[in-house]
Amino acid sequence: MAFKRVLFSKNVFVLLFGIFTRTSADGNIAALKTAEQSSDYFDYKWLAGAAVDGCETTNIESNCCTHTMTDGSPKTAWWRVDLGQMSSINTIQIIYRNEITKDKERTAGYQLYISNFTDSPTHGVLCYEERSITKDTVQLKITHRCPYVGRYITVYNYRNNPKRYEWYADDAILSLCEVKASGCPVGFHGDGDCSQACPDSCYGGNCHSNTGFCFQCILGKYGDTCGQDCSVNCKDRLCAKDTGYCTDCINGKYGDTCGQDCSVNCKDRLCAKDTGYCTDCINGKYGDTCGQDCSVNCKDRLCAKDTGYCTDCINGKYGDTCGQDCSVNCKDRLCAKDTGYCTDCINGKYGDTCPEDCSVNCKDRLCAKDTGFCTECVPGKYGNGCEHNCSVNCNDILCEKETAYCIDCVPGRYGSICNQKCSDNCKDRFCDKVTGNCTECTNGKHGDACDIDCPKNCKDNVCIRKTGHCYDCIIGKYDATCALTCPVTCKNFVCDQQTGQCLECYAGKYGFVCGADCLDTCTDSTCNKDDGHCISTADHKLIIIAVQAVIIGLLIAAFITTVICLLRIIQNRKKSSGNDKESSVPDPNYTSLSNEQEGAPHVYEMIVK
Structure with a gap:
């Protein structure tokens, strides 16, 4: 059977004795039980x-x-x-x-x-x-x-x-x-008779049955019979029963009985009980008892308690105690605390401490801190150090830094480095940089490379670049490529380019191709082109005269109305000037000269008059 583990609980109060030198002489407490x-x-x-x-x-x-x-x-x-x-x-x-x-x-x-x-x-x-x-x-x-x-x-x-x-x-x-x-x-002890009570300061009233020594003391006491007081500087008044040494100290104290003061430089006045060494230091101090000053070059005056090494440095300094200067070529004088390597370089410099010069071909003299590779090149250059020349066929001699590919080509050239010629049939020698396809063709040509002739019947010899279809046809031709002839019955030999329908017919003709004759009863043999209905010349004249008469009548009526309004306005002003107190409201007793209400004559009446 495995060994039983010792059990301690609130129900079982078990206390170890010390090693005793006396031989037991007390009675047998198990007898007859x-x-x-x-x-x-x-x-x-x-x-x-x-x-x-x-x-x-x-x-x-x-x-x-x-x-x-x-x-x-x-x-x-x-x-x-x-x-x-x-x-x-x-x-x-x-x-x-x-x-x-x-x-x-x-x-x-x-x-x-x-x-x-x-x-x-x-x-x-x-x-x-x-x-x-x-x-x-x-x-x-x-x-x-x-x-x-x-x-x-x-x-x-x-x-x-x-x-x-x-x-x-x-x-x-x-x-x-x-x-x-x-x-x-x-609660009792004695040499065989258990007649004496244990000291009151024994924890739980328990003591050794022979000696009367307490197993444990009540809070704040120590000694064989717990008759002595623990130091007031013991934390929670706890101390060792045999020696009186404090288990721990209150803040600011240290020593066996916590009778010594922690250094004023200890953070929160906390120090080790046995040595008095500070747990941590106030800002600006280091050492076992925080008696030494951190370097003035430590950022915020903070340094390691044990070594005095700065946690970080002020700008421009590096090293364990920040006693060394960062390179003047470090941007903002900032460098790594441990190595002195620049965080970044001033313009035109590169390297760990930025001693090297960036290439003169770097745009704005800017290059990578670690490699010296240019961030960007001046016009006309490419490569890591911008040491190579862009192709002369690059437009404005501009090319990509890594590949040397031209940003754009001079007219007449195409390809990644613009080393291929555009077709002579490209208008103004312009073609796509990647494919070489013409942007536009010279007159008479079509196709991606403008190498196909436009149809001969295209007006001005011009056609669409992609399809070769004519924009317009010469007189007498129609269709997409102007290959078909307009009907001879079309007036002036002109027809619609898409359908071939006559746009206008000669007198006396009508229809899609003007092939039908107008009726003889039509005045001047004039009829509608689409349906052949007559258009009478006399009727045209009467309609025009009627329209003109209506327009003239409306103008005369508008003129007379305007004159009457002006006369009334002048008359009203004269009356109001003669008597300022006269009301603008008409007299209710006023009667008209006739039974008919006065008003402006009707426009048609005016025309008749």
């Missing part, structure tokens, strides 16, 4: 109480020993005594049966527990485990130092499969002749 065991070999003898009856005879027939069951091959066995109350235990003595060879095989491997509960035999603190390697080394009478506080003492044995050692007994059997415990009830 209530005991029980996992099973009884007989119902009337060898019961659990036999191990606390004061009889130490190790012969089973003396009825001074216990014995658990053997039937059924038990794999666990336990015996337990109830001390009756929480007790400060010093030692526990085990006296095992000692009369047959199997006694050592049976007792080997037992465990001794102290606990406050009985829910499990192994619930508590493991005080001792028998781990003899050989049967001969097993002790059947032994005293164990068990400096713990508890109520129950349990002896436990088990047999795993496989057993720890082959010589172990197969079954778990306990046969205890006596179990004795020295100590006192909690």
Whole structure:
């Protein structure tokens, strides 16, 4: 069985004693107390109480020993005594049966527990485990130092499969002749009689059953009997029980009893308890106790506490303590703190510390800091260092820096470096830079390269570049390529370029190709070109005269109306000037000279008059 782990809880209060020099002389607090065991070999003898009856005879027939069951091959066995109350235990003595060879095989491997509960035999603190390697080394009478506080003492044995050692007994059997415990009830001590109370300053009222020394002290106390006060500078008033040394110090103090002041240069006045070394320094200081000044070249006066090395440098400086100057060729005098390498260079320089000159062919003398390659070239140059000349066929001698490809070509040239000639049939020798196709053709040519003749019947010998279709045809021709002849019946031999329909017919003719005759009844033999309907010359004249008469009448009416309005306005002004107080509202008693309402004459009446 694996070793049981020591358990500490609010329900089990367990305290280790120190190493004592005195021999225990107190009484047996287990004597005649209530005991029980996992099973009884007989119902009337060898019961659990036999191990606390004061009889130490190790012969089973003396009825001074216990014995658990053997039937059924038990794999666990336990015996337990109830001390009756929480007790400060010093030692526990085990006296095992000692009369047959199997006694050592049976007792080997037992465990001794102290606990406050009985829910499990192994619930508590493991005080001792028998781990003899050989049967001969097993002790059947032994005293164990068990400096713990508890109520129950349990002896436990088990047999795993496989057993720890082959010589172990197969079954778990306990046969205890006596179990004795020295100590006192909690809160008392004394040399055998437990008549004296533990000091009030002992934590929980617990002390050593012989000496009366406290196991632990209440807060703020230390010493054997916890009669001395911890330093007021101890954090939370906690100090070591034996020495009084503070567990930790309040802010600003250090030392065993926290009686020394941390340096004023310690940040927040915090320092190590043992050495007084500052946890951190205030700005501008470094060292164990922050007594040294950071370099004035440290940015914000910040430096490492241990070395004094600057966290960063002010502009223009570099190095551990920022004591070196950045190169004058560094842009804004900025360089890396560790190497002094420029962050960037001033115009015209490159390199780690910018000592090298950029090429004169770099536009604005700008080049990459690491390589010196030009950012851009002056006109007419290309290459990393702009050391090569662009082609003379590049328009304005401009080409791309990396490829030398011309941005554009001079007239008459095309290609990436403009080394190919445009067709002579390209108008003004202009062609596409990539394909060489003409932008426009000279008269009489069409096609991408303008190498195909326009149709001969195109007017002015001009046609569309892509299709070769005529923009217009010479007189007497129509169709996209002007290959068809207009009808001879068309007036002046002119027809529509797309359909071949006559645009105008000779007198007395009408129709699509002017092939039909107008009716003889049409005046002057004139008829509509599309449907042949007559157009009368007399009717034309009457319509014109009627229109002219209407226009003249409207003009006369407008003139008369304007004159009448002006006369009324003049008359009203004279009346108003003669009498300023005269109302502009007509007199309700006013009557007209006639029964008819006055008004402007109708336009047609005026024409008749």
